[in-house]
Amino acid sequence: MAEVEVRDIRKSFGGADAVDGVSLLCRDGEYLVLLGPSGCGKTTLLRMIAGLEQPTGGDILIGGKSVKGLPPRARKIAMVFQSYALYPHKKVGQNISFPLEAQGMSKEERDERVRWAADLIGIGHLLERKPRQLSGGERQRVALARALVRDPQVFLLDEPLSNLDAKLRASARLELKQFQQRVGVSTIYVTHDQVEAMGLGDRIAVLNKGRLQQVGTPDEIYHQPANAFVATFVGSPPMNLMQRDGRLVGFRPENVRVVKRSEHGDGASAFPCRVIRIENLGSDRYVYVSVKDDAGESKLIAKLAISEVIGVQADDEADLLVEKRFLRFFDRDTGESTAA
Amino acid sequence: MRSRPLVSILRWVVLLLFALVCAFPFAWAAFTMFKSNDDLYTVGHVPFFYNSPPTLDNLRVLLTETAFGTFVVNSVEIGVIVVILTLLASVPAAYAIARLTGQWGGKLAMLIFIIYLVPPTLLFLPLSRVVAELGLQDSIWSLVLVYPTLTAPFSTWLLVGFFRTVPRDIEEQAMVDGYSRVGAVVRTVLPLAVPGILTVVIFTFALTMNDFIYAVAFISTSSQMTVSAGVPTELIRGDVFFWQSLMAATVLVAVPVALAYNLFLDRFVKGLALGGVKG
Amino acid sequence: MSAPPATRGTVIVEESVRVHHLLDRDSVLGPVLLAPLMIYLAALVGVPLVTVFVYAFSDATTGSESFSFVGLETFQRTLADPVFQGAIRNTIVFTVLSQIIVIVLATILGFVMSADFKGKWIVRFLILLPWTTPVALSALAWLWMLDSLFSPFNWILGQLHAVPIGTPVAWLGENNLAVGTVVALQAWRTMPLAAVILMAGLTSIPPELNEQAEVDGAGFWRRLFDITFPLLAPIMMVAILFGIVATFTDMAAVYILTHGGPGNATQVLASWSFYTGIQGGSLAQGAAIGVFMFPVLVGVCILMLRRASGVEVT
Numbered sequence: 001m002a003e004v005e006v007r008d009i010r011k012s013f014g015g016a017d018a019v020d021g022v023s024l025l026c027r028d029g030e031y032l033v034l035l036g037p038s039g040c041g042k043t044t045l046l047r048m049i050a051g052l053e054q055p056t057g058g059d060i061l062i063g064g065k066s067v068k069g070l071p072p073r074a075r076k077i078a079m080v081f082q083s084y085a086l087y088p089h090k091k092v093g094q095n096i097s098f099p100l101e102a103q104g105m106s107k108e109e110r111d112e113r114v115r116w117a118a119d120l121i122g123i124g125h126l127l128e129r130k131p132r133q134l135s136g137g138e139r140q141r142v143a144l145a146r147a148l149v150r151d152p153q154v155f156l157l158d159e160p161l162s163n164l165d166a167k168l169r170a171s172a173r174l175e176l177k178q179f180q181q182r183v184g185v186s187t188i189y190v191t192h193d194q195v196e197a198m199g200l201g202d203r204i205a206v207l208n209k210g211r212l213q214q215v216g217t218p219d220e221i222y223h224q225p226a227n228a229f230v231a232t233f234v235g236s237p238p239m240n241l242m243q244r245d246g247r248l249v250g251f252r253p254e255n256v257r258v259v260k261r262s263e264h265g266d267g268a269s270a271f272p273c274r275v276i277r278i279e280n281l282g283s284d285r286y287v288y289v290s291v292k293d294d295a296g297e298s299k300l301i302a303k304l305a306i307s308e309v310i311g312v313q314a315d316d317e318a319d320l321l322v323e324k325r326f327l328r329f330f331d332r333d334t335g336e337s338t339a340a
Numbered sequence: 341m342r343s344r345p346l347v348s349i350l351r352w353v354v355l356l357l358f359a360l361v362c363a364f365p366f367a368w369a370a371f372t373m374f375k376s377n378d379d380l381y382t383v384g385h386v387p388f389f390y391n392s393p394p395t396l397d398n399l400r401v402l403l404t405e406t407a408f409g410t411f412v413v414n415s416v417e418i419g420v421i422v423v424i425l426t427l428l429a430s431v432p433a434a435y436a437i438a439r440l441t442g443q444w445g446g447k448l449a450m451l452i453f454i455i456y457l458v459p460p461t462l463l464f465l466p467l468s469r470v471v472a473e474l475g476l477q478d479s480i481w482s483l484v485l486v487y488p489t490l491t492a493p494f495s496t497w498l499l500v501g502f503f504r505t506v507p508r509d510i511e512e513q514a515m516v517d518g519y520s521r522v523g524a525v526v527r528t529v530l531p532l533a534v535p536g537i538l539t540v541v542i543f544t545f546a547l548t549m550n551d552f553i554y555a556v557a558f559i560s561t562s563s564q565m566t567v568s569a570g571v572p573t574e575l576i577r578g579d580v581f582f583w584q585s586l587m588a589a590t591v592l593v594a595v596p597v598a599l600a601y602n603l604f605l606d607r608f609v610k611g612l613a614l615g616g617v618k619g
Numbered sequence: 620m621s622a623p624p625a626t627r628g629t630v631i632v633e634e635s636v637r638v639h640h641l642l643d644r645d646s647v648l649g650p651v652l653l654a655p656l657m658i659y660l661a662a663l664v665g666v667p668l669v670t671v672f673v674y675a676f677s678d679a680t681t682g683s684e685s686f687s688f689v690g691l692e693t694f695q696r697t698l699a700d701p702v703f704q705g706a707i708r709n710t711i712v713f714t715v716l717s718q719i720i721v722i723v724l725a726t727i728l729g730f731v732m733s734a735d736f737k738g739k740w741i742v743r744f745l746i747l748l749p750w751t752t753p754v755a756l757s758a759l760a761w762l763w764m765l766d767s768l769f770s771p772f773n774w775i776l777g778q779l780h781a782v783p784i785g786t787p788v789a790w791l792g793e794n795n796l797a798v799g800t801v802v803a804l805q806a807w808r809t810m811p812l813a814a815v816i817l818m819a820g821l822t823s824i825p826p827e828l829n830e831q832a833e834v835d836g837a838g839f840w841r842r843l844f845d846i847t848f849p850l851l852a853p854i855m856m857v858a859i860l861f862g863i864v865a866t867f868t869d870m871a872a873v874y875i876l877t878h879g880g881p882g883n884a885t886q887v888l889a890s891w892s893f894y895t896g897i898q899g900g901s902l903a904q905g906a907a908i909g910v911f912m913f914p915v916l917v918g919v920c921i922l923m924l925r926r927a928s929g930v931e932v933t
Contacts, residue, residue: 102518432652440649459868461889
């Protein structure tokens with residue numbers, strides 16, 4: 001395993017910049033997630049690291065050495081595509097041994113390695129089947145086994161869970177994380193799903209429009225967003241933002257209490273609002289309110305546990321109470337975070 | 341459709357009519373080939389019966405006393421070699437257009453289409469000079485040299501369509517797994533494109549048999565002629581048409597070719613759709 | 620942490636890729652893969668194409684090695700020649716007439732064949748025969764079938780007393796009949812491909828469109844003309860495109876059926892070019908005649924493709 005670093009890397013297609021000067025380091029053994037909406041450049045970045053696209057500027061280093069001119073086969077990386085790209089005309093066992101054949105390994109050694117990888121991932125019983133006979137989850141595991149078998153320096157994963165049923169995804173996420181921790185290979189993982197990112201990443205790199213917005217642990221990303229984009233992209237429902245006193249004020253829905261007007265809390269900030277609607281969603285209660293701010297009116301959300309009693313109803317005039325420590329401030333024009 | 345049985349019958353009638361019109365000349369040829377001379381050439385006889393018993397004699401004459409066998413051998417030889425040459429040129433080119441060209445790929449495809457439009461009935465004039473100058477006049481090799489101009493453009497077009505059905509992921513995965521692009525394509529894309537390649541093989545072979553003008557313009561010696569050139573010209577001695585043998589030759593060639601085409605027709609049309617309309 | 624089994628003496632990828640080929644670069648590999656095809660086509664289509672135009676402006680013959688330029692003289696002679704004028708007319712007429720027939724017939728056949736039924740394979744086999752058979756042999760079969768003495772049609776007509784005895788129908792010997800026969804042959808042999816393409820096109824129309832229209836109250840004919848035909852139109856263009864190319868430039872049908880006769884009544888550009896160039900020996904004239912085929916063809920095809928794909932071409 002090794003460090004992966006990109007330095008000021010750029011990629012433009014025609015006139016448009018898909019990746020615009022990103023610098024990032026994935027440490028040895030780290031699980032780094034590239035998170036962002038579609039079109040933000042995360043997949044392009046991943047493909048450049050793999051060698052499937054050539055950067056128009058900047059450098060890529062694996063294990064401290066520049067790999068910029070090298071074709072994918074020389075980079076000692078393993079990649080799993082969103083579609084898993086299993087070779088349809090080969091059996092599972094042959095799929096997994098394919099990278100080893102490319103290395104010229106002897107048949108005995110290949111078989112031994114394939115066994116090892118398949119057992120590690122738990123698909124030893126599938127080796128004689130063809131990909132079309134497998135379920136989505138099984139195919140994903142075969143792709144992982146194939147990635148593992150060549151003992152790569154880096155794993156590159158491009159949204160490998162998005163083709164799975166929603167129900168399967170949570171358990172697949174857990175398995176994936178455990179697998180990576182056991183094997184200990186540096187991993188770069190692309191996703192647009194912030195729940196996945198939060199759950200899997202040692203660190204998360206948030207990208208938008210080809211630029212790096214923030215790199216940090218899930219905690220840092222969530223609680224100390226570097227700009228309004230990160231603040232609203234991560235978190236479900238997204239962070240509430242309103243304009244006040246010439247700047248943006250933000251707070252997360254779960255940090256809000258909704259009380260009747262004129263009841264005041266303990267040093268919490270109070271924002272007058274009108275309740276629009278209350279949704280009971282099983283374990284949570286969402287309260288939709290409307291607040292007057294610099295920009296006119298903003299619709300905000302409060303997320304409360306169902307067990308919390310609330311004393312307001314739709315159309316009530318109420319107050320949103322937020323403890324000062326949960327407030328975040330952003331520049332109104334640039335979106336960058338500013339001090340209180 | 342509401343009135344089920346009526347529509348069904350109508351459909352069958354229309355189908356039968358079409359089948360009849362399409363197949364009748366061949367049916368008539370097949371019928372004729374077994375007719376004995378006295379039966380055939382007596383004007384009073386009803387042409388639809390075997391007034392004298394059907395005979396295999398005409399078939400025998402065709403196969404043993406004419407150059408038909410040679411024509412077939414020549415056509416097959418030429419066909420096989422041209423198929424190989426066509427694949428050698430078209431497969432790499434089609435892959436390049438399908439995967440490697442981006443912007444100018446569309447223009448290239450259009451150029452190849454325009455080349456397809458250049459008629460052999462126009463090019464035969466300068467090409468017959470070229471053939472003569474290369475000393476290939478009167479040899480099947482003149483056709484081997486020239487036929488890929490007929491087969492390669494269209495084959496490339498078809499192959500582009502077939503390559504596009506293989507997901508890009510597959511060869512990129514193979515590249516990450518340790519092969520160069522060429523190695524990756526050979527091991528993953530080509531095996532998956534085999535049905536498409538077979539379709540191109542059949543089509544190319546049939547196309548070489550279909551040519552008439554080059555075969556007639558370049559070759560005048562019987563021993564080097566193809567089926568298309570030889571049957572209409574050589575099986576006619578003076579003004580005498582040996583019709584039964586001629587029709588036997590037609591049927592013997594038409595049926596296998598049609599059979600081969602039918603096996604691959606669905607893929608052929610799919611390939612047209614994929615490689616075709618958008619170029 | 621699980622480690623893979625120790626590798627004994629295995630060559631690791633990084634070391635085995637000693638030479639990072641130029642071919643790893645897509646910008647190099649692309650042209651390399653295209654080169655054989657493009658060089659071959661440039662040499663055996665591109666150059667001869669230019670040569671044909673050169674011939675047309677010269678006095679080249681099959682006899683001599685050298686030739687000289689004569690400007691527009693050959694063209695002027697060609698354009699003035701009534702046989703040439705007839706040939707151009709015929710080429711266009713044969714193509715247009717035969718393909719109109721093809722559009723109608725192929726559409727009917729495409730519809731009728733679109734459902735699955737027993738024996739479809741055999742029907743398809745029979746219907747494809749005209750297209751799959753080499754054109755020279757098909758023409759030969761027609762030649763026999765229409766022989767004025769021995770044609771089964773003439774026999775039937777005679778039995779029905781539809782024609783006076785002793786004057787059998789000369790399908791290939793009488794001007795208008797000969798023209799009709801050639802048109803019929805071209806339609807007959809190009810129709811199957813068009814039908815097959817249309818069939819595929821029909822199945823590609825999402826059934827929801829018709830279902831929606833049915834719910835919205837459109838009757839069978841309305842749906843046919845307002846939904847199915849417009850969607851089918853681009854596919855139809857492609858379908859008859861092949862037929863147009865095959866008919867416009869073909870010389871085998873005319874050569875074998877009529878030799879251009881009776882008396883040049885059925886000459887087309889391709890056949891007349893052949894007779895003048897090879898049998899007449901004047902490469903220049905043959906070229907001047909044949910040259911007219913190409914630009915018209917390219918123009919028509921580009922126009923049709925534009926319509927068909929709705930995309931800007933070149």
